[in-house]
Amino acid sequence: MPDTATASIKALVVTDDTGQRLFQLGGDDPRLKALLSDPKWIAEAVQRRIMPVLLSDASYIALATSIEGGRLVLFFDNVSETVMRFFTQVEFAFDIIEHILSDPYDAMAVIDAKTQLVFVSPIHEKFFGLGTGESLGRNVRDVIQNTRLHHVVRTGVAEVGQIQKMEGSQRVVSRHPIRKNGTVVGAIGRVMFKGPQQVDALARQIKVLEKEVATYQTQTKEAMRGETFLNAIVGQSPAIQTLRDQIRKVAPLDIPVLIQGESGTGKELVAKALHMLSPRGHGRLITVNAAALPASLVESELFGYEAGSFTGADQKGRPGKFEQADKGTIFLDEIGDMPLEVQSKLLRVLQDRIVERVGGDKPRHIDFRLCSATNRDLERFIDENKFRLDLFYRISPVILKLPSLSERLEDIPLLVESFLTELSAQYVRPVPEVDEAVFDFLRERPWSGNVRELRHVIERTFVFLESSRLVVSDFHQAGEQAPFSPTTAHRSASPGESGQAATLKTAMNQLEREMIADAMARFEGNKKKVAEFLGVSRSYLYTKLGEE
Numbered sequence: 001m002p003d004t005a006t007a008s009i010k011a012l013v014v015t016d017d018t019g020q021r022l023f024q025l026g027g028d029d030p031r032l033k034a035l036l037s038d039p040k041w042i043a044e045a046v047q048r049r050i051m052p053v054l055l056s057d058a059s060y061i062a063l064a065t066s067i068e069g070g071r072l073v074l075f076f077d078n079v080s081e082t083v084m085r086f087f088t089q090v091e092f093a094f095d096i097i098e099h100i101l102s103d104p105y106d107a108m109a110v111i112d113a114k115t116q117l118v119f120v121s122p123i124h125e126k127f128f129g130l131g132t133g134e135s136l137g138r139n140v141r142d143v144i145q146n147t148r149l150h151h152v153v154r155t156g157v158a159e160v161g162q163i164q165k166m167e168g169s170q171r172v173v174s175r176h177p178i179r180k181n182g183t184v185v186g187a188i189g190r191v192m193f194k195g196p197q198q199v200d201a202l203a204r205q206i207k208v209l210e211k212e213v214a215t216y217q218t219q220t221k222e223a224m225r226g227e228t229f230l231n232a233i234v235g236q237s238p239a240i241q242t243l244r245d246q247i248r249k250v251a252p253l254d255i256p257v258l259i260q261g262e263s264g265t266g267k268e269l270v271a272k273a274l275h276m277l278s279p280r281g282h283g284r285l286i287t288v289n290a291a292a293l294p295a296s297l298v299e300s301e302l303f304g305y306e307a308g309s310f311t312g313a314d315q316k317g318r319p320g321k322f323e324q325a326d327k328g329t330i331f332l333d334e335i336g337d338m339p340l341e342v343q344s345k346l347l348r349v350l351q352d353r354i355v356e357r358v359g360g361d362k363p364r365h366i367d368f369r370l371c372s373a374t375n376r377d378l379e380r381f382i383d384e385n386k387f388r389l390d391l392f393y394r395i396s397p398v399i400l401k402l403p404s405l406s407e408r409l410e411d412i413p414l415l416v417e418s419f420l421t422e423l424s425a426q427y428v429r430p431v432p433e434v435d436e437a438v439f440d441f442l443r444e445r446p447w448s449g450n451v452r453e454l455r456h457v458i459e460r461t462f463v464f465l466e467s468s469r470l471v472v473s474d475f476h477q478a479g480e481q482a483p484f485s486p487t488t489a490h491r492s493a494s495p496g497e498s499g500q501a502a503t504l505k506t507a508m509n510q511l512e513r514e515m516i517a518d519a520m521a522r523f524e525g526n527k528k529k530v531a532e533f534l535g536v537s538r539s540y541l542y543t544k545l546g547e548e
């Protein structure tokens with residue numbers, strides 16, 4: 001028999017106290033008639049209250065009760081197999097039902113499809129200050145605080161083991177829709193009343209655990225975010241692995257870090273990773289190109305200014321770089337190239353952590369982490385009085401030294417693959433295969449511009465690549481020369497030295513073109529930054545770029 005069957009009354013019989021039939025409706029089956037004329041069976045049915053009746057071709061449940069002067073028996077058919085099994089196998093089935101309905105520790109509320117209460121355990125009604133049966137017929141929302149039973153009737157989706165606040169206490173509840181022939185006809189809610197203190201303690205424990213889970217989730221997310229920035233530093237050479245370990249260790253400490261390395265070795269990538277792996281990762285990372293800071297503007301740039309403090313100043317005033325880096329990290333790039341005068345001003349802020357806007361009189365305390373970078377030999381600069389020793393001490397409690405590309409040639413294949421993947425995505429083209437000989441070719445070249453130059457060479461070659469396989473000749477076609485050719489060496493030699501006859505004008509034009517090309521590569525084509533960096537107007541830069 002299917003579990004979704006609808007039970008219906010099949011027969012009704014009234015007997016006197018001796019079991020003699022007084023009245024009967026339905027139940028013409030002779031086998032039922034035989035049962036109903038058996039006083040012993042009726043006595044047992046009344047005592048058990050619920051009796052299964054199993055016939056060869058049908059099964060029924062009989063509900064039996066004493067009434068004044070006699071007994072009443074109702075026969076239900078279409079009872080589901082589970083219910084039938086329960087009543088057949090459990091002699092005290094009725095007592096279980098009674099226990100479930102009146103359990104003082106595990107209360108129940110039943111609503112119909114119209115969300116009206118049709119049954120509520122006595123303990124539950126008492127809890128809400130109602131007498132037995134007083135809640136019946138009322139809308140569940142008017143009786144049970146924070147209930148969601150009406151919601152379960154609507155959605156047909158069970159909600160198990162949830163916390164519900166009632167009269168200031170938290171209870172564990174489960175809500176289930178009840179279906180008949182596939183249609184939701186009502187819902188039943190169970191509330192654990194046993195040991196409210198235990199439930200409260202459980203709820204408190206759940207809260208603590210929820211908090212812990214949230215903390216772990218955030219930590220994992222942050223660790224993953226941090227790892228993304230660490231992995232952006234491509235390479236598996238011992239030097240790069242050590243560098244990544246050092247970053248992991250140093251990032252969480254709130255101490256200044258000086259990143260030293262030749263141009264193009266990835267100092268900015270390291271600064272980003274340090275910031276993102278630090279507890280300040282949610283704050284801002286503010287980069288200041290210390291070399292490009294003119295002494296006349298340094299104060300307004302770094303410390304900001306108040307409205308109307310000087311001609312040309314912004315109407316509303318502006319926060320400086322330090323203010324912007326509050327709760328975050330300030331990255332002073334090219335710090336070795338900072339003019340001495342500017343160094344003294346910087347030193348004061350690093351000592352006091354207080355800035356005052358130009359034209360203002362309100363000192364502001366700034367909470368920042370300092371990270372600096374340089375490709376200069378600061379020790380030599382100190383000897384030559386180009387860099388202040390006291391500033392050096394302030395910026396360098398931790399020094400991270402980045403290897404040049406020539407010190408980690410084994411990373412070239414990984415770097416090439418990473419750049420090709422990036423470029424393919426950028427130009428929406430398939431990632432080309434790389435001939436092994438390409439790596440040898442690239443390993444034999446000098447890399448004065450380090451990873452930046454490698455990226456540049458790969459990009460130039462990729463742009464002209466026509467096949468799906470990158471081979472050495474593609475580099476020649478894209479203008480790259482064999483190792484140690486005059487063109488690769490020309491950066492370090494003057495035009496005269498390179499053996500070309502040149503006038504001063506052509507040499508200067510050549511130098512200008514190279515500087516622009518380098519800056520374009522360095523700032524990845526961002527013309528605003530390039531113009532700023534080279535100290536020329538954007539229109540001048542556009543003219544020069546147009547000439548090429």
Ligand SMILES: Nc1ncnc2c1ncn2[C@@H]1O[C@H](COP(=O)(O)OP(=O)(O)OP(=O)(O)O)[C@@H](O)[C@H]1O
Pocket residue numbers: 232233234235261262263264265266267268269270333374375415451452455522
């Ligand atoms: N280890 C590396 N993995 C992947 N890309 C790198 C790596 N090192 C450098 N790069 C890339 O090289 C270029 C230059 O890197 P970055 O600007 O960080 O160098 P830098 O040392 O700060 O140079 P500079 O001293 O000239 O400012 C960027 O495109 C950067 O993504």
